[in-house]
Amino acid sequence: MKERLNFQETVLVNGIKVYGYPYDVSFAMIRVIIPLGTAHNQHPILPGSFHLLEHMVLNRGAMFPELHSFKQFIGLNGGYNNAWTFPFETMYEVDVPATIFQKSFEGILSQIFDPIFNLADLENEKNIIANERRRKERWYPGTDELSQYLHSIWKSSSLYPIEQIFGSDEDLTKINLSYLTNLHDSYFCDKIIVLLGGNYDEKFALKKLSEIKTSPQILSGQTSPFEWKKREYHEIKMDSVSRHLYCYGGITNTLDWKEQAALTFILSFLGNHIHGPLYNWLRVEKGWVYELTWFLNYETQGRWHMAFPLNNKAQVVAVREELHGRIQKSLEDKSLVCKEINRILSKSLFLYQKLNDFMNHAFEFLSIEGRIFTEEEIAGTIQSFSDVKYLLEIYEKHMSPIVTGEFLALPKTESK
Structure with a gap:
């Protein structure tokens, strides 16, 4: 199969890294x-601070000085523009018709690196962010x-309050x-x-990015x-649980x-x-079950669990008694295992049927690993799992009873 994850890397003199993925479409990302x-x-x-700065950056820039005029320029031309503050990055996103790429690219750089901070905007954004916090605080760090x-309560697995x-x-x-102006200096x-x-116009983009004056990052x-x-x-009783939900999982602080x-x-x-x-x-x-679910998240640290929604306590007892033996036997x-490798490959x-898939893949790997993995690398890693001894080592290290936890969530009111 032809490699589909070939990004073209360019490192500019000012240290900015540019990863390009030319694609035959009528738009640019x-x-x-x-x-x-x-x-x-x-x-x-x-x-x-950095979340508030992200909000303020999107409001006004030297090229689009009126409030939200850049967002309106993008949106009224059928495009999309937004931003997110992650643990270690802030990402600004613009999707536009190719016909307005140059103005859009110059515009987003103006918003990010030459914003206009307005006192009325600042007070308004503070209120918006306070409202955003209240929307999430009831169940934080969950939903x-x-x-x-x-x-x-089971695990303390939030990156921060x-x-x-x-x-x-x-x-x-x-x-x-x-304060905001001084904080913004760290963007450079x-x-x-x-x-x-x-x-997209690569030559134009590289020229504009080369004009940004940068210095070594000093914030940690x-x-x-x-x-x-x-x-x-x-065992814990919950209003939101309707079955005997047995959860088994772990914490993985260091994973390559x-x-x-x-x-x-x-x-x-x-x-x-399947x-x-x-x-x-x-x-x-x-x-005994309609479905099984599992969760795995890895940023700077990892957390995972499997959930078994069962019907009664006797089934829970049976699952707890047999679970680890069945996992080991399967591995x-x-x-x-080879059937599963073939299924995944x-x-x-x-996968990667849309341009956005490529962009998300690139961001995920750059964020966690510092480079973009190719399909060949990913496939090679999956094929290596035919070494069942290695899978059993992973089980012992991260999934065995001595390193994992478990609990049973029960409905507060038993169904009749």
Whole structure:
């Protein structure tokens, strides 16, 4: 198969790295990644600072000085523009018709590197961000009762408190135009990354990026370590749970990419609805579950779990007694493992069908690994999992009873 993840890398004299993906479409995609995010809100930088700066940058720039005029220029031409503050990056995104690429590219650089900060805008954005914080704080770091329990009571697996993202009301009150202007100076660092995809003018883009004056990045970011709070088996009743939900999972603080891929492979292998051994056991053979779910997230640290929504306590007891033996037996079955390898590699045919898929892939790998992996590399890693001894080592290191935790979420009111 032809390699589909060939990005063209250019490193400019000012340190800015540009990754281009020319694609025969009538539009262009622009991603400007500033290597500063929520993790960099460390004293003396106030909590919530970089998220507020992201909001302010989108309001006005030297090229589009009226409030939201750049957003309107993009949107009224059928394009899209937004931004996100991540733990270690802030990413600005613009998708536009190729016919307005030059003006759009120049415009987003103007917003990011030559913004206009207005006092009325600042007070308005503080109120908006306070409202955004209140929208999420009820269940933070989750989005509902169960996920909050998973990530704050079962495990402490939040990278930082919610105030570090959005700032408290007191923090936001302390931020003024002078502070924001000084903070914005940190944007001019030599670790900026730009992704370009589709039908774009590379020569024009490189010329404009070369004009940005940068200096070495000096700010460092920090996140809270993940740790267990209630690792041993326990039971909890919840309003939002309607079945006997048995959860089993772990914390993986140090993983190289192959280990991340192997853990993902194992979870997908065990629980998939095509031939997953745990799925076949609990649904096909026993009829105890409708579905199995699993979760894996890895940024600077990792957390994962599997959820088994069962009908009663007797089924939970049986699953707990047999689970690890069945996992090990499945991983020892090379024929079964190779079927899963073939399934995943065959499914890859359907990946990367849209330009946005390529851009997301690039951002994910640059953010976590510092480089863009090729399809050949990814496929080679997956093929290496035919070494079942390695998969068993991953199980022992990250999934065995001595390193994992478990709990049972019960409905507060039993169904009749």
